[in-house]
Structure formats: structure tokens, C-alpha cells
Amino acid sequence: MRVVVDLTRCQGYAQCAFLAPEVFHMVGDEALMFDPAPDDSLRKRVLRAAAACPVQALQVDTSIAPRRENPPAATSSRKTEDLRRNGRIVIVGASLAGLRAAEMLRSEGFTGKLTMVGDEPHDPYDRPPLSKQVQTGLVSSADTSLPRRCDIDAEWRLGTAATGLDRQRNVVTLADGAEIEFDRVLISTGVRARPWPVAREAELDGVFTLRTREDAAGLREKLMAKPRRVLVIGAGFTGSEMASVCAELGIPVTVAQSGPYPLYGALGAVIGRISAEIMRERGVDLRTDTRVTSLEGDGGKLRRAHLSDGTVVDIDVAVVALGGIRNVEWLAGSGLAVGEWGLACDTGCRAFDANALVTDDVFVAGDVARQRQPMFNYQYVTLEHWSNSVTQAEVAAHNMISAESDRWPHLAVPAFWSLQFGNNIKSVGAPPIADQIAVTQGSVADRRFIAAYGYNGRVVGAVSFNLGRRLDYYAGLIEQAAPFPLGHELTNSSDDPSPVSAEFPERAFPGYEATVVVTGQDPSERKATLVHATLARRNR
Secondary structure, three states, X not given: OOEEEOOOOOOOOOHHHHHOOOOEEEEOOOEEEEOOXXXXXHHHHHHHHHHHOOOOOEEEOOOOOOOOOOOOOOOOOHHHHHHHHHOEEEEEOOOHHHHHHHXXXXXXXXXXXXXXXXXXXXXXXXXXXXXXXXXXXXXXXXHOEOOOOOOOOOEXXXXXXXXXEEOOOOEEEEOOOOEEEOOEEEEOXXXXXXXXXXXXXXXXXXXXOOOOHHHHHHHHHHHHOOOOOEEEEOOOHHHHHHHHHHHHHOOOEEXXXXXXXXXXXXXXXXXXXXXXXXXHHOOOEEEEOOOXXXXXXXXXXXXXXXXXXXXXXXXXXXXXXXXXXXXXXXHOOOOEOEEOOEEEEOXXXXXXXXXXXXXXXXXXXXXXXXXXXXXXXXXXXXXXXXXXXXXXXXHHHHHHOOOHHHOOOOOOOOEEEEEEOXXXXXXXXXXXXXXXXXXXXXXXXXXXXXXXXXXXXEEEEEEEEOOHHHHHHHHHHHHOOOEOOOOHHHOXXXXXXXXXXXXXXXXXXXXXXXXXXXXXXXXXXXEEEEEOHHHHHHOO
């Protein structure tokens, strides 16, 4: 049996923990941990827990659901109907996004040939547990396969990477020389971990990145051996979560962060200072504004690290958490608008070519997609979040087999979560584009609060520490371009509701000064309506 929980949707009501405590348990007041591969003898309890979840965040593999043999085609052209029945679709990237897209295609009535291409030999698996449940020993890395919601009836080409895309012949080329023809192709190749830049140091026994099942299994083995000290290089979400795991396991840990605070790029300096305090309270040796200049080994094993502050740290394990590299090299020569920032696409997930012309047979979803986002000034936004991969994949799949008049825009509010040092951190919107932040509910001192982010007089994001149940309200404010700062009548009292500078790293955001309101509840109804600048200013 396979289980996965959409932890951006989960609000910590703990019904699942009451009904199936062998599988689900709470960390703190509202953070959930779960076993992604419980024994089949627990299936009845798990299904009851899924049914009882107030927000329907639990997904369990089910009996094979029948496909729709005669899908509705009221607005479909003959060409679209033929594509649905007899078309050839290739999904490059057997990932969360790839699997969800495949399931969506079948559930919407696609009965043609479906091919799944993946460079790893494994069936699609869930990556968030690799830095959490796997490292704490709750589950093994092999037990992270994603549940199947239906039979996708696909030809699987696993363990063989795609090496080229010929758009003139509509062919995907694989590393083994094979060619796969397509009528539509979905690119969901995601990212890989950025390695330590010095190859001979990266090859030392004890130096890890954390992206794949193999990475997670190897790191877990080293942690079980109780190393003298672990060095985490980088204090983004992966780095901060690994520091939390080490503290939980009682392993001494040093974190080297080149910026002034943890989570600085994602949530800004205000939240970064709070994160730094939490780390140090839990005994983490946090070195900010500090770089690792070199890693040193002895007999092929990692032994110490030299830091830019002039110190030398004795270590047995180093976790390199320097972000990701988007897997787009194989698209060189394809003529698509692709680069190190990802593959550009419109809101309907159709890829742009190098001339900024939209394609109609190449779609993109997941971490590799760089998408125009109407809610955020039409900036190109790239998101490496679990929920974004799911919602984007479902929109892409729908649009691949739908007539132009029936296509959906991807207008889901971005959301992500992280569990660190017993704190459930959640975010909605796009905090990094903000220029101001204000604590609107709760208490920072108690580590139970919500902070709202504003840009140019409107709400663009929010982050919660252990108050995730209230975050849906802020997602609605973001969709409706609500004024910032928020009126006191909209929030509970907080320590200090006055806006201050968000203090994000300097960066350029290409876009326009536009304000957009999202309407409609169902994905098929959601539309973006442009609000004129004069009206937006009048409503502030």
C-alpha cells in the first residue's frame, strides 16, 4: 500500500492520527508525519482516515478505476476527438508531475498511446520524505513510491534519459538511441541537486547531495553510524531540514550559510532572523555570511572543512544543499525558450519557442517550468514546490487533449511547507517579490504567528509558523489582490502589525505593473481579470 499526504493542504486536525496511529502521527500542534508504505493489513484504517480528513489531503493507492471510453466532446473539434482516442503522448520525466499528468490524461478520457520516460530506474516516488522520514529512520528510501490513483496503461521507459527533442519530426530521442514519436509531449524533467563544485572533493566518502533515493539511503547509513559532526552547506529549506534532523538525532551539526540568515532567499530577513534564533536555540552551530572554501579528506574519507571565517571544522559528513540545476540540457537545439532558468511557458503550460511564439504540441509542468503568472505582475515564476507540480501537471494534461476554447489557465496560488525543529512552516503566494512584511496574527515569541507580505500596496504572500489552519484566508486575499497592509479588522492582534521592509536579496523581476483578480472556484472556471491601475490605487 502507498500513501501520500498533500501537506500544503493538511491543516493538522489529526483525524488520521486518531484513526490510524500506526501510520500517522503529529509533530507539535499541527505538523503531520506519516509512513508512506504501511502494511496492507492497515488498509482499512488508512482508508477510514482518508475519508475522515476534513480537507481531503490524504491520497491512497486504489483499485484500478475504469477509464472513460466516451469522453464528453461537446466543444471538441474532430482533430481533438481523434487526439483523445488515438493520439500519441510522451511524458518526459517519470516524476510526481509526470505521474499526475498521466493520471489526469486517463481520467479525462485519453485512450491513445501513452509513454513515460524517466532517467531513474524507479517508478515515480515522493521526494519530501527523503530529507525527513527517511533520515529519522521512520521509513526506508525504497518505501517512498507514490500511490496510483488509476491505471495509466503506459509504456514505461525507465532508466533511460531523453537526449533530444526534434520538433520538426515530433520525436523524442533517448540515450539508448531509440526514438519515440508523439503528437503531444509533456516535459517534466525537474531538477537535480547542485553538486559541490570541486570534483575531487565532491568524490570524498561522506560528501552528499540529497535528491534521489540513492542519495537518501547513503546519507541515512552515515547518520546511523553517529558521525562526529555533520556540516550542512547552505541554509535553504533542504539545508535547514537536514540541520533539524541532525539535532533530533543528537548529532552535532554546523551550518554554513553564505547569506546573512537561513531561508533568506525564500522568506526574507525578517523570517530569516527568527529561523536563525530557532537553530541556535536547538544547539546548531550556525555560521552566517560564511562560505566553505574547501573540503579535506584523508584516505578518501571526508575529515574536515575550511571556512571563510578562517576556522577549520572536523567533520565526517557534509550535506551540500546549494539548490538545484534544471534538467534542460537535453533540449539544446530544440528551438524552445529554454536556459538555466527553465523552460518558459504560458499560463496554459504550453512551451514558448525561442521567438516567444507559443507551441501547441509541447507542454511543460513541475520544477522545470518557468511560467508567466498573472497574479504576480505577469512575471515568469519558477516554483520547486510539491503542490505546484501537481496542479500544473493537471492543467497541462487537461489542455493537451482539449479544444482551445476549453483550456484552463494555471492560476493556483503557490504553496509549500517545511517541518523544522518541531515547527510547521507553511507559505502561500510569492513572498520573494514582496517589498514589505507585517506580522498579522499570533506571537513571534511563542513561535505561533502569521506574517503577510506586500508588494506595491497589495498582498502577494503569507507565511505561518504553527498557525497553518488560518493560511487559506490569506490565499484568498492574494487571489483577490487585497490591499496591503491589511486592516486590523481582518486579522487578530499580533505582537506588532506595522509593516517593515521585507529585506530580500537584490534580484531582478521581469514583468509589468499589472494587478489581476482571480475569479471562479473550479479549475475550469478560474479566469484572470485585469484590474486597471487607477482602480487598484483607489482601493488601497
